[in-house]
Amino acid sequence: MAQQLQQGLFLALAGVAVVAALGVIFNRNAVHSALSLLANFVALAMLYVLLNAQFIAIVQVAVYAGAIVVLFLFVVMLLGAGGEMQMGGWLNWRTAFIVAAALVLLTLTGTAVFEGTINGAIGTATPEQIAQVGQTEAVGTALFTDYLLPFELASVLLLVGMLGAVVLGQRWRGAIAGRPSGEAE
């Protein structure tokens, strides 16, 4: 019973995720695309809960749905790109080629999934083991013991990215070598 419930839940969430993903690329309005992206992220967060990764699910909602989608919406509004975009003709050789290439890629990955076997050392983080200490504590312990260096590097990366975004977003006064100034023209 519980198995059928979980499988039904998976199918429903997978449907939402796929429809939202198609909505992102086929919507003419950039705001609608961003909202479809939000639906896609939330559906994936629920799938993470289904996979026993509750901590990552919360982080997914906070980072992707909370920060990234808001940033996208902010830029869409700032650029005034919310109106209808013309898409050009859909039926041309380029589109046909891309769809064919996508189908070939999907066939290859699908074959790999169903024909291949997953080999690898089975770790110690079984659901029972994680349930003993708690999901967040288990991830946190791994993050601060085995993966401390990547964690610190990620913080440096975030700092560099933040500085880069601030510098890029500045309105420069006067022309800098090789760079036309917006106000002078």
Place this chain on the structure above:
Amino acid sequence: MTAVPTSWFLLLSAILFVIGAGGVLLRRNVLIMLMSVEMMMNAVNLTFIALSRHLSSLTGQIFVFMVMAVAAVEVAVGLAILIELNRLRATTDVDDVSSLKG
């Protein structure tokens, strides 16, 4: 045995990845292309989490954590570049930004 097979998650992840790749190739709007790249990253994240459960290892979840940090930085810098581009050219279409083509 787990209720939902790992292969289902892997197949869903492949479908989402292919949709994202198609979006990057089909659309000419930089904003939509960035969104499609985010969807591709999410598809890969789903693979990591599914295999993390399959192999009873937390390493996949740590990797997803790092991917999220990279994705956040990528979006911040990418959108800053897009705003700067919009200031210079008043466009969000990649076909209008071909001055390096020669």
